[in-house]
Amino acid sequence: MNDNTLSRVASLPQLAGFQATNNKDNLTINNHGNGHGHGGNIVRSRSSAELVDADEAHSVQPHTGYKKVLVTGGAGFIGSHVVEALLDRGDDVVIIDEMNDYYDVLIKESNIQYLQSLVTSRDRHRLVFYKGDICDEELMIRIFQEEKIEWICHLAARAGVRPSIEDPFVYIHSNIRGTTLLLELASKFKIENFVFASSSR
Ligand SMILES: NC(=O)c1ccc[n+]([C@@H]2O[C@H](COP(=O)([O-])OP(=O)(O)OC[C@H]3O[C@@H](n4cnc5c(N)ncnc54)[C@H](O)[C@@H]3O)[C@@H](O)[C@H]2O)c1
Numbered sequence: 001m002n003d004n005t006l007s008r009v010a011s012l013p014q015l016a017g018f019q020a021t022n023n024k025d026n027l028t029i030n031n032h033g034n035g036h037g038h039g040g041n042i043v044r045s046r047s048s049a050e051l052v053d054a055d056e057a058h059s060v061q062p063h064t065g066y067k068k069v070l071v072t073g074g075a076g077f078i079g080s081h082v083v084e085a086l087l088d089r090g091d092d093v094v095i096i097d098e099m100n101d102y103y104d105v106l107i108k109e110s111n112i113q114y115l116q117s118l119v120t121s122r123d124r125h126r127l128v129f130y131k132g133d134i135c136d137e138e139l140m141i142r143i144f145q146e147e148k149i150e151w152i153c154h155l156a157a158r159a160g161v162r163p164s165i166e167d168p169f170v171y172i173h174s175n176i177r178g179t180t181l182l183l184e185l186a187s188k189f190k191i192e193n194f195v196f197a198s199s200s201r
Contacts, residue, residue: 063193068092070149072134072182073156075099078197080111082153087118087126094147096130096140097156102163134178144189152191154182157198 069086073079074095083093095115099108112129119126128147132139134156143149157175158164164171179196186194 064089066090066092067150067192068094068148069151069153070094070096070143070147071153071155072096072178073154074115074129075108075111076155079153079155080115082155083115083127084118086153087115092126094128094130094143094149096132096134096143098133099131100158102158102160135173135181137181140181140185144185149189149191151193151195152182152186153195153197154179155197 069091071079071083071086071093072095074083074093075097079095079097083095086093095112097108097112099105115127116129130139130143134140156178158171158173175198179198183194185191
């Protein structure tokens with residue numbers, strides 16, 4: 001990893017353009033409920049130490065210029081909402097998602113269909129979807145070369161504690177091997193900004 005990599009780290013709400021508001025004890029993140037499930041407000045209690053951390057994280061201003069963003073896990077719950085927010089504010093998006101069956105694949109397919117419906121036929125190039133594994137190095141290199149990725153939002157992951165005990169190897173594959181490969185490629189292709197919001201590790 002060289003000094004050009006990961007030079008700026010924005011919080012997920014900033015990257016996605018979410019509005020975050022503070023009050024004394026709670027952080028409220030409003031997402032603009034959008035028809036592909038899971039809209040609404042998220043409110044969680046925070047300690048004072050977390051408040052300081054959150055304030056520091058929010059000192060990075062949201063990026064407003066055009067960019068091309070690779071969203072890994074873009075068919076998933078959080079990823080599909082991030083993709084919608086990025087498209088909404090004018091960025092182009094490349095999704096890679098292996099569409100695994102950790103839960104009903106139809107939900108992921110309908111997320112992709114919904115996102116594709118957001119770009120008109122004239123703007124098809126604004127959203128590119130690759131079905132594949134982030135550990136497939138050949139595919140990933142091709143995506144970086146052909147798509148000219150500038151930013152990365154890495155959300156592809158295996159989530160869930162209990163299944164990780166039952167089958168740890170798929171977790172090591174996606175969460176550790178996949179993330180390591182992505183960081184290496186981010187360095188190699190001089191990615192400006194890498195957001196890693198995953199809590200699955
Ligand atoms: N959902 C939540 O409430 C929540 C809260 C906090 C943190 N997180 C974390 O955010 C991350 C994403 O969560 P989510 O709820 O969107 O999960 P999700 O399962 O809905 O989405 C993850 C996506 O990654 C894809 N994926 C997994 N391994 C892959 C691989 N090797 N190659 C390509 N694609 C792959 C899956 O097919 C899936 O579509 C996870 O790390 C999760 O722990 C989630």
